[in-house]
Amino acid sequence: MAKAKTVQDVRDELPKTTSPIRAVRLKCLDCTCGSAKEIEACPVVKCPLHPFRFGKNPYRKPQSEERRAAAAERMRKIQAQKKSEGQDG
Numbered sequence: 001m002a003k004a005k006t007v008q009d010v011r012d013e014l015p016k017t018t019s020p021i022r023a024v025r026l027k028c029l030d031c032t033c034g035s036a037k038e039i040e041a042c043p044v045v046k047c048p049l050h051p052f053r054f055g056k057n058p059y060r061k062p063q064s065e066e067r068r069a070a071a072a073e074r075m076r077k078i079q080a081q082k083k084s085e086g087q088d089g
């Protein structure tokens with residue numbers, strides 16, 4: 001007889017980089033047996049996860065153009081650094 005999974009066993013199977021908003025999306029996929037269409041059409045508007053079911057926070061203010069440009073510049077620097085480290089070692 002197979003041993004029952006513990007809570008820790010189940011947690012260990014989850015992706016390690018799950019953000020809270022991504023966790024909501026995964027829960028909605030679980031709730032709808034993996035159907036993105038069912039999530040889109042979810043009629044349970046009283047569910048606390050409903051506004052977040054698309055894996056995005058609808059209450060978050062959009063990024064300003066300056067912040068977006070600064071983030072893009074940071075990413076460029078990180079990628080350039082990774083590339084140079086890859087060439088060195």
Ligand code: SF4
Nearest residue numbers: 028031042044047050
């Ligand atoms: S929002 Fe809809 S799909 Fe997501 S958990 Fe709630 S009831 Fe399920």
